[in-house]
Structures are given as structure tokens and as C-alpha cells.
Amino acid sequence: MFSENPAILTHSRNIVFAEALRLEEAMKRGVSQTWRFKVGVSAGSLSADFYQTRFQNHFFPDYDINPLKIVIRNFDGTTYSMECR
Incomplete structure (x- = not known):
């Protein structure tokens, strides 16, 4: 968590x-x-890439509360x- 939110x-x-944090779950897929x-x-050459990551569970820092x-x-x-690239 700290590496993604330094x-x-x-x-x-x-x-x-x-609360007790649950492990993050994600599925990544891509086409190139x-x-x-x-x-x-x-x-x-010409290249095109598309990647998507779906998170089913993750945690986040709330700075505004x-x-x-x-x-x-x-x-x-x-x-x-x-x-997309």
C-alpha cells in the first residue's frame, strides 16, 4: 500500500x-x-496495446474525512x- 501511495x-x-484490511484482488488482461x-x-512498424485491470477488492487512503x-x-x-497506447 505504501509503495502505491508514497x-x-x-x-x-x-x-x-x-478496519482490518483484506488482500487486494485484481485481474489484468491485455491485447497487443x-x-x-x-x-x-x-x-x-505500428503497434497498438490495450490493458485493463479490474479490482474486486482494494483499499484506499481517505485524506478528506x-x-x-x-x-x-x-x-x-x-x-x-x-x-491504451
Whole structure:
């Protein structure tokens, strides 16, 4: 958790765990395609990537609930992150 949220360690706020944290669960999937081509004497390639990570359980720091504390709690619900290149 601290490697993904290093700002937690730079605050002078107290860190409070609101509940016992459950392990994060996630599933990642992706597709990558590369096309190679040649035009005359020049060669090149074109690549496209798509990746998605779905989190079934994760925890997050809440900076807004109290200005003197960082409250860390489980998040129930599904969230995702996507990357296209």
C-alpha cells in the first residue's frame, strides 16, 4: 500500500486503519498487436496495446474525512484502470 501511495508517508497526519484490511484482488488482461510494413527501401512498424485491470477488492487512503488523519479502509465494489497506447 505504501509503495502505491508514497504521499501517505510525507504527511504529518496520523495514519488510521478503520478496519482490518483484506488482500487486494485484481485481474489484468491485455491485447497487443504489431504491424510491420515496408515502403520502397524504408521499413517501419505500428503497434497498438490495450490493458485493463479490474479490482474486486482494494483499499484506499481517505485524506478528506479529517484534516489531521489519513483513514485507510477497504473499498467494496469493482473499479478498474485502463491503458491504451
